[in-house]
Amino acid sequence: MSFKIAIIGAGSVGFTKKLFTDILCVPEFKDVEFALTDLSQHNLEMIKAILDKIVESNRLPTTVTATTDRRKALEGARYVISCVRVGGLEAYADDIRIPLKYGIDQCVGDTICAGGILYGQRNIPVILDFCKDIREVAEPGAKFLNYANPMAMNTWAAIEYGKVDTVGLCHGVQHGAEQIAEVLGAKSPKELDCICSGINHQTWFIDLRLNGRKIGKDELVAAFEAHPVYSQQEKLRIDVLKRFGVYSTESNGHLSEYLPWYRKRPDEITKWIDMSDWIHGETGGYLRHSTETRNWFETEFPQFLESASKPIDPSRRSNEHASHILEALETNRVYRGHFNVKNNGVITNLPADAIIESPGFVDRFGINMVSGITLPEACAATCISSINVQRMSVHAAISGDVDLLKLAVLHDPLVGAVSTPEEVWQMVDEMIVAQARWLPQYADAIPAAKERLSKASVKTRDWAGAARRNVRSIDELRAEKEALKQAV
Template identity: 30%
Template sequence: MKIVLIGGGSFVFAPTVLEDIIVKQRLTGCELVLVDPNLEAAEAMAAAARHIAGELKVAMRTSATSNRREALAGAQFVIISASVQGAHRWQIDYDILSALGMADQARECGGMGGLMNGFRSITLLMDICRDMEELCPEAWILDVTNPMPRVVTAVARYSTIRIAGFCNIAYRGAEGYTFLPKLLGRKAADVSIVSAGLNHFAWLLQITDNATGEDLLPGLRAYIEEGSWAEQDEETRRELRIMKRWLEEYGAIAAGHADHHAEYLPPQRDIHYTTSPPYHGSAEERSRRMEELRQIGAGGVNWNSLFEHGSWEHPVLLELALHSGGELSLDILNVKNEGAIPGLPADRIVEVPVKVSNRTILPLAVPALPDKLLELCRAVSDVHELVAEAAVTGSREIAKLAIDADPAIVNKAVAYTALEQMLEAHADLLPQFNGSKQCF
């Protein structure tokens, strides 16, 4: 099995892939190729992987390259965790939006920031898809790049490459759903939870006590609605106030962090909007992690430290099930709806639990969303569709339609001005908006 990781120099996600392949699954015979424009980082990660595999006697091949096409030839799975100049480009957007009085729109996934981040990420992903259609047309993309639903929508609509999107933000913990059970004095292992909706916009639909089968949703709703949270810290009380407001307005409990959900909603006074690049690692931290990688690769330090701050997403598990034909259940995956959420079109990208069987991903039917929430999810999904279409075609008119449709953007006229300024600022990454090319 050949796995390509694009973003192989990442200090957060790449170690998680290494841990899953080498330490947890012991994938003897696997070939892993780490691709990154920062070849030094990718080579250091590959050296660490080879050292760990050697210690654990896992016979596999690991290499690093900055040549994407060279890596993709013959691949079966392509994991993508990459953002082109992420922090730098986010800062450009923030400065433009701040000057126009729209600093709260400098978001990663929604609003004007999510629009531009979507354009940049989709352009990258579609370029990768064109290479894959030539070099490994049967391979799967397992995407971790944000904005998740917009990226997956673009690939699913405008490419022949199969794709699924990974983002477990609704868990709010590395070990599964942690925040919501804790409000009831329970641990993640004590309950079964079903959440569904859209990525970074998923909602709690079921919560059940594993031991007794008791429906815990009425009790959780009552806890949030009563507004007596004296035992909680101030940050949790802030979130609960927001969740209570949304519960009253939309009829459901937000499964993820309120600040993530708020990216897709109009500005609200009690939301913490981002004021610094939403990407992991300062320059100082990256320098320290690079030195740590070199020492691990040389056998100078214990390699367990590499896995202390990993990702919550584990696409390697899906790879194994798809490769072997085995069965797997996942609480959260971004795939086509195909009837899982009643009332949303079958081809829309949604976030739902799935079952994998016979090399097929099957979205599982979930309880119906409340009417008002369904209407809102449909509106947000409509924006995802328009952003994907604008990014692929390079249409400024469709980009404006996305702004018109986006409930997160209130001042449409100023947003049009911001759009033109940001398209000019990022013209080198987005040539399709200047008539130079199209992604399809």
């Protein structure tokens, strides 16, 4: 088979390499063309060198091209994969820093909450540019696979306003299922079957079967509380399991910022999180992790290039959805996964226009969702709160309506638990002024926001957050990796 796959934001080097090797694990895909595009020529050169090394070492006929001209990369593409971060780490730092001044302590800040909403404002105009190019120069009927956060907002905009065949992809379900299988004593995650449904980063394991045996709440709670590691790292997640009756896909840190109860006061934050790794609730944890990862890659690039000479091993193919979806569409080998699509009645007690994440099957006829799923009422209520925020955020990003943007932030569960309306209004002004270069839709609103800020009356605080760690140096990272090797 020969067709073209374009990857936008291919400078996300580690993730692009994973997608690339996964796809080449499919025997029929050896002749595929990969077209890489990114704003950074430097990042493109690094990832192309790595992928060229993989192709050369495995003696494949695969073609790899790289260009900063996105439209050229998309020409004739059958599949377009996006893993972009608009504004990079510079804008992301503001997503964490500015809300902290108003008492809003986020672990990740890329889905909802103040940071995730502003992230969506930056991404959506660019997503619509991608869609325009896909409609005009990609292969007719091209499929857009979005990996970029905020997943629901980006996918909502691409489907509703970009008018492109779009599916949003995430790995939260897979990671959660691996955890559950482990605590239940399974020899392999494949022994666990699940139905997981909700919205991205708030999906719920509503039916679990271990080797065909149904797993109930009490057994799952007992298994997690008995686990020597997860009982400490997932305290908040386990508490939600006890109260809601079902386990959430999302990590302790991520889940904490989608709810109004656990991060509203510094003493509450430290009670529910674990500092053994960023993902368990650390203030700005993913920002620190992303910064360290970027610095590490830049420094250790020769090692990454050397490792690319290893043979591709199909047994090590990851559980990221993209390669499996492409394989099902092209070969008709059916694939079951969990996908982000427009609801339209798939989940009976969530709004029809929402982007939901739920089970589906893929074959030559496309992605076929399992319909008629009803969430437990508490899960639906939590999802609906976020959906309302997502809807307003998408509409604000499309219209450039700064008042609607402020209302979206005001209705965010964690923001509402921490901040007053006056604080929210000033915080949003500060964020759009700081990020003006990435917010073209708000250009007309920026001067008035600056004027309001010059007369600001709301007091802010100089605060690093309840649980902040400093970015580690390369030497510190090396020492930590060496210590882990010695421990093993």
